[in-house]
Amino acid sequence: MIQNIVAMDMVASPARMIESPALDYQTLAPLLIMFGGACVALLLDAFVRRPARAIVQLVSVFAVLIATMGMLIANWVDGRFAVVANGLLAMDKPTYVAQGALIVFTALCMILFSTRHARRLKTIPESERTEHSEIYVLALFSLFGMMLFAAATNLLMLFVALEVMSLPLYVLSGLALYRRRLSQEASLKYFLLGVLAAAIMLYGIVMLYAATGNFTFAGIAEQSSHTDKPALLVLGVVFVVIGLLFKIGAVPFHSWVPDVYQGAPTPVTAFMAICTKLAAVAALARVLTVAVPLNESQWEVVIVVLAIISMLFGALLTMTQTDVKRLIAYSSITHAGFIMTALVGAHQGLLKVGSLEFSVVSSVLIYLAAYGLATIGAFAIVTVVRRESGEEATAISAWEGIGRQHPWLGAAFALYFLSFAGIPLTAGFIGKFTVFAVPWLAGYSWLVVVALLVSALAAYAYVRMIIVMFFKRPNVTTVVAKPGAAVSIVVVITAILTVLMGILPGPVLGLANSLGGFLM
Numbered sequence: 001m002i003q004n005i006v007a008m009d010m011v012a013s014p015a016r017m018i019e020s021p022a023l024d025y026q027t028l029a030p031l032l033i034m035f036g037g038a039c040v041a042l043l044l045d046a047f048v049r050r051p052a053r054a055i056v057q058l059v060s061v062f063a064v065l066i067a068t069m070g071m072l073i074a075n076w077v078d079g080r081f082a083v084v085a086n087g088l089l090a091m092d093k094p095t096y097v098a099q100g101a102l103i104v105f106t107a108l109c110m111i112l113f114s115t116r117h118a119r120r121l122k123t124i125p126e127s128e129r130t131e132h133s134e135i136y137v138l139a140l141f142s143l144f145g146m147m148l149f150a151a152a153t154n155l156l157m158l159f160v161a162l163e164v165m166s167l168p169l170y171v172l173s174g175l176a177l178y179r180r181r182l183s184q185e186a187s188l189k190y191f192l193l194g195v196l197a198a199a200i201m202l203y204g205i206v207m208l209y210a211a212t213g214n215f216t217f218a219g220i221a222e223q224s225s226h227t228d229k230p231a232l233l234v235l236g237v238v239f240v241v242i243g244l245l246f247k248i249g250a251v252p253f254h255s256w257v258p259d260v261y262q263g264a265p266t267p268v269t270a271f272m273a274i275c276t277k278l279a280a281v282a283a284l285a286r287v288l289t290v291a292v293p294l295n296e297s298q299w300e301v302v303i304v305v306l307a308i309i310s311m312l313f314g315a316l317l318t319m320t321q322t323d324v325k326r327l328i329a330y331s332s333i334t335h336a337g338f339i340m341t342a343l344v345g346a347h348q349g350l351l352k353v354g355s356l357e358f359s360v361v362s363s364v365l366i367y368l369a370a371y372g373l374a375t376i377g378a379f380a381i382v383t384v385v386r387r388e389s390g391e392e393a394t395a396i397s398a399w400e401g402i403g404r405q406h407p408w409l410g411a412a413f414a415l416y417f418l419s420f421a422g423i424p425l426t427a428g429f430i431g432k433f434t435v436f437a438v439p440w441l442a443g444y445s446w447l448v449v450v451a452l453l454v455s456a457l458a459a460y461a462y463v464r465m466i467i468v469m470f471f472k473r474p475n476v477t478t479v480v481a482k483p484g485a486a487v488s489i490v491v492v493i494t495a496i497l498t499v500l501m502g503i504l505p506g507p508v509l510g511l512a513n514s515l516g517g518f519l520m
Contacts, residue, residue: 024082027084028085030071030072030099031147031151033071034064034068035144036064037061037063037064037067037068038140038143041064041137041140042137044060054114057133058136061110061139062110064140065106065110068103069100069103069104072100073100075091075096076093081096087216088156088157089148090151091151094285094361094365098279098282099151101278101365101368102143102146102150102275105271106143109139109271109376112266112376112380113135113136113139115267115383135175135267135268139271142167142271142275145161145162145163145164145166145168146161146165146275147279148165149161149165149279149280149282150283152283153216153217153218154217155216155240156205158205158283162243162247166194169190169194169268169272170191172264172265173187173264173272174188174264175265175268176264178390178391178392179263182262183263186259186262187260187264189256189260193256197242197246198243200242203236203239204243205239206236207232207239208220208237208240210236211224217291218291220291221291237292240287241287244287245284245306247279247280248281248339249277249332250310250337251306251310251313251314254313258330260272261332262326262394266325266379269325270380273328273332273379274375277332277368278365282365284343285360289361303343304444306340307337307338307340307343307344307447307451308450310337310340312454314330314332314334314335315454315461316457318330319458319460321396322396324382324465326394328375328378331458335371339367339435341439341447341451342360342363342435344447362434366431366509367431367432367434369431369508370419370431371420373419374415374416374419376490377494377498378413380487380490380491380494381491382394384409384480384481384487385398385478385480386478387479396465398477399468399469400474400475400478401469401472401474402474402478403470404469405474409480409491414466414469415499416498417462417463417466418466420458420462421455421458421462421463422455428498430501430508432455434509436448
C-alpha cells in the first residue's frame with residue numbers, strides 16, 4: 001500500500017525526479033555500508049562466544065564507521081550531490097557534513113561503551129554482571145536511522161527513519177548496570193513519550209498528504225499555494241514539527257530529557273545527547289527551508305516563542321540542579337533554544353558579512369559540533385567519578401574537591417563547561433557566534449540580545465560547578481577510578497578539538513561557507 005502511495009506521489013511531481021537516478025548505488029554507498037555493517041554486527045553478536053564478543057564487536061563497529069566515513073569523503077570529492085532513491089533522500093553537502101559528524105560522535109561514544117570502570121571497584125556479585133555487547137548493534141542501527149533522518153526529503157522516509165533511529169534508543173536507555181529500576185523507568189518513559197510524539201508526527205504527515213497530495217518536501221511547497229484545505233495544511237505542518245521538536249528536546253516537548261539523561265547508562269546518554277539532537281536539527285532545518293509552506297510572518301513567530309521559552313526554562317532550571325547529569329540535561333534544553341534562534345532566518349538563505357557566509361544549515365552544524373565535543377567529553381569524565389559501591393556519583397556534592405585531587409580531569413571538565421557557556425577561545429564561543437549571527441543579520445537583533453542575557457544566566461550553573469570542584473574540600477565518599485584508555489582517548493580528543501576550534505576557527509568556518517543550501 002505504501003509503495004502505491006509513493007508511486008502516486010512520484011507521478012504527481014515528475015519534474016523533480018528527472019535529474020535523479022532511482023538507485024545510484026555509489027551515492028547511497030555510505031548508507032548501504034552502515035546498514036550492512038549493522039546486520040553483520042547482529043550476526044556476530046549471535047555467533048561469537050561471550051568472552052570475545054565485546055572486543056570483536058568493537059573492532060567490527062570501527063571498521064564499519066571507517067568504511068562509511070571513507071565513502072562519504074569519496075563521494076564529496078567526486079561531487080556526488082543528488083536527490084536519489086526516487087526522491088526519498090537528498091545526498092547534498094549539508095547531508096554529508098551532518099552524517100560525517102554523526103559518525104565521528106558515534107565513534108567517540110563507542111569508545112565510551114567499552115569502558116569497564118565499575119568492574120574494577122567493589123561492585124555487584126559476579127553472577128549478576130552482564131556484558132551488554134548488543135549495545136554496539138543497537139547503536140549502529142540507531143546511527144543508520146539518524147543518517148536517513150538527516151537526508152530524508154519525503155515524509156514517509158522521515159517517519160521510517162524516525163522509528164529506525166528511536167527504537168534502539170529506547171532499549172539502550174534501560175541497560176544501566178546500576179540503578180536498574182531508574183534506568184528501566186527512564187526507558188519506559190522515553191518509549192511512551194516517543195511513541196506519542198511519533199503518532200502526532202504521523203497524523204501530521206497524513207494531514208499534509210490530504211492537503212497537498214504529496215509526500216515530498218518540494219512537492220508540498222509547490223502544492224501549498226493551490227490547496228483548498230489551508231487549515232489542514234497548517235495543522236499538518238504543526239504536527240510534523242512537534243515530532244521533530246520532541247527529538248530536539250525543546251520546550252514544551254522536553255519532559256523526557258532530564259529523566260532519560262539521568263537514568264540511561266552514561267555512554268548512552270552521551271550518544272543520545274548529541275547524535276539524536278544533530279539528526280533532528282538537520283531534519284527540522286530541511287523541513288523549515290524546503291517543505292514548510294507558511295510564510296515567515298506565520299511560522300517565525302512560533303519559532304521565536306519556542307526559542308525564548310526553551311532558553312529561559314532550561315537556564316533557570318539548570319541553576320537549581322543538584323545532579324550533574326540532570327544539570328547537563330537541562331542545559332541541553334537551553335542549547336536547543338539557542339539552536340532554534342538560527343531557524344528564525346531560515347527563509348532568507350545565505351547571509352553575508354564580509355567574506356563570511358552564514359546560513360541556518362552551516363550555523364547549526366557548527367554549533368552542534370562544539371556542543372557535541374563538550375557533551376561527550378563531560379559525560380566521559382562522569383563515568384569515572386563513583387561511590388565506593390561502584391555506582392556513579394552524579395550528585396554535585398560528591399564532586400567537591402575533585403579538581404584539587406585530580407587537576408587534569410578537573411581542568412578538562414571545567415573546559416567543557418566553559419565551552420557550554422560560550423567563553424572565548426573555546427569551541428562554544430564560535431558555535432554561539434555563528435548561531436546568533438543568523439538572526440542578527442535577518443533583522444532579529446533583539447532576539448540575539450535576549451539569547452546573550454540567557455547565556456549569561458546559564459553560565460552561573462557552569463561556574464558554580466567549577467567552584468565546587470576546585471574550591472571545596474574533597475568528599476571522602478567519592479572514588480575517582482583511574483581513567484582507562486577509553487576515557488583518556490575521548491577526553492584528550494574532545495579537549496584538544498574544543499580548544500583548537502576556539503582558537504583556530506578558520507577551517508570550520510571555511511567548510512561552513514562551502515555548504516550552500518539543501519537540494520530539493
